[in-house]
Amino acid sequence: MFVDEMKMTIQAGSGGNGCVSFRREKYVPKGGPDGGDGGNGGDVIFVGDAGLNSLTRLRQRQHYRGERGEHGKGKNMHGRNGTPCVVKVPRGTIVRDAETGELLAEILEDGQQVVIQKGGKGGKGNARFATATNRAPRFAEEGRLIEPIHIRLELKLIADVALVGFPNAGKSTLISRISSARPKVDGYEFTTLHPNLGVVTYDDFKSFLVADIPGLIEGAAEGRGLGIKFLRHIERTRVLLHLLDGAAPHGSLMREFQVIREEVKKFNSDMLNRHFAVAVNKIDSLFSREELEEMEDFCREQQIPFFQVSAVTGEGLNSLVSSLGRLVESSRPVFSAAGTTRPEISTQKKDFLEEV
Numbered sequence: 001m002f003v004d005e006m007k008m009t010i011q012a013g014s015g016g017n018g019c020v021s022f023r024r025e026k027y028v029p030k031g032g033p034d035g036g037d038g039g040n041g042g043d044v045i046f047v048g049d050a051g052l053n054s055l056t057r058l059r060q061r062q063h064y065r066g067e068r069g070e071h072g073k074g075k076n077m078h079g080r081n082g083t084p085c086v087v088k089v090p091r092g093t094i095v096r097d098a099e100t101g102e103l104l105a106e107i108l109e110d111g112q113q114v115v116i117q118k119g120g121k122g123g124k125g126n127a128r129f130a131t132a133t134n135r136a137p138r139f140a141e142e143g144r145l146i147e148p149i150h151i152r153l154e155l156k157l158i159a160d161v162a163l164v165g166f167p168n169a170g171k172s173t174l175i176s177r178i179s180s181a182r183p184k185v186d187g188y189e190f191t192t193l194h195p196n197l198g199v200v201t202y203d204d205f206k207s208f209l210v211a212d213i214p215g216l217i218e219g220a221a222e223g224r225g226l227g228i229k230f231l232r233h234i235e236r237t238r239v240l241l242h243l244l245d246g247a248a249p250h251g252s253l254m255r256e257f258q259v260i261r262e263e264v265k266k267f268n269s270d271m272l273n274r275h276f277a278v279a280v281n282k283i284d285s286l287f288s289r290e291e292l293e294e295m296e297d298f299c300r301e302q303q304i305p306f307f308q309v310s311a312v313t314g315e316g317l318n319s320l321v322s323s324l325g326r327l328v329e330s331s332r333p334v335f336s337a338a339g340t341t342r343p344e345i346s347t348q349k350k351d352f353l354e355e356v
């Protein structure tokens with residue numbers, strides 16, 4: 001379903017030690033120090049991968065380790081840096097410290113890289129410690145030792161498009177027509193009690209994730225119907241599709257639209273700034289053609305993408321899906337309310353954690 005969790009242990013590589021060595025060559029007495037620096041340890045890096053949508057694959061391993069940096073060598077040879085441990089995670093993965101619960105990172109984008117634990121720095125070789133008064137230092141620095149840390153991953157799948165509308169508008173019917181999801185469809189209100197997710201493919205090979213959420217009614221913010229709590233599931237959704245019920249005499253399509261926007265605003269006014277589109281559903285059994293035209297004119301004036309569809313007959317769905325795909329492509333990802341506009345990195349551990 002929506003949230004998936006697991007714990008894991010990670011350990012970035014420790015730094016390699018610096019080397020103590022002196023140059024020894026024929027005919028060169030007192031050649032001087034030539035111990036090279038140790039290599040840096042490999043980081044543990046998480047990379048967002050749009051092809052994954054669960055944490056299951058990560059459970060196959062318990063430990064994720066970066067390679068240790070190589071020790072420095074004589075003749076001023078630098079030790080090789082350790083290979084980083086690169087872990088592919090689904091978009092929407094939240095990383096927390098398993099003990100304190102502190103938020104360490106959030107991976108939201110395909111290809112986004114976050115260093116979860118930085119490898120230890122390599123130690124300096126003795127050549128670096130030579131001074132005018134100590135030309136032959138017999139010491140070198142040790143590489144920084146890295147301890148394993150325990151982390152907890154939570155996956156909150158982020159839908160690209162959310163279907164938001166009155167109960168019975170046909171949201172579940174629509175998602176079952178355009179995606180792999182098969183939620184229950186019925187002719188009474190509040191059939192859907194939990195969000196459902198489905199993958200929609202368009203333009204042959206591209207895809208986006210769509211969420212069908214429970215219906216909203218006027219006063220939802222005050223707790224009517226199922227309330228608006230479930231809207232948190234779509235707080236980070238890039239595009240909202242307001243699905244209006246073309247067959248129902250809810251007052252008017254315009255009013256239906258305004259009520260929905262108002263309830264969304266009461267939940268989180270930032271969500272009004274998202275890209276959104278309007279689709280009037282059930283055009284196969286339209287209640288009023290005038291209302292449909294009124295809505296269409298309004299959307300044209302306001303430059304809101306507008307669609308007329310029937311989730312039952314399939315009319316208008318191809319054009320709706322490809323337009324939604326393009327809207328998703330042109331929208332920026334939305335970061336969580338808790339996070340900032342970048343993956344949040346705690347100030348305390350800043351030197352361990354930095355973005356690549």
Ligand SMILES: Nc1nc2c(ncn2[C@@H]2O[C@H](COP(=O)(O)OP(=O)(O)OP(=O)(O)O)[C@@H](O)[C@H]2O)c(=O)[nH]1
Pocket residue numbers: 166167168169170171172173174184185186187188189190191192193213214215216247281282283284285309310311312313
């Ligand atoms: N005529 C017609 N009926 C439709 C269309 N789309 C959905 N319906 C019907 O409308 C009713 C409600 O459909 P659902 O898909 O369950 O509606 P919903 O928006 O998911 O409703 P909730 O889960 O209660 O919020 C069902 O009886 C559907 O068969 C359509 O395009 N045309």
Ligand SMILES: [Mg+2]
Pocket residue numbers: 171172173183184185191192212
């Ligand atoms: Mg439903």
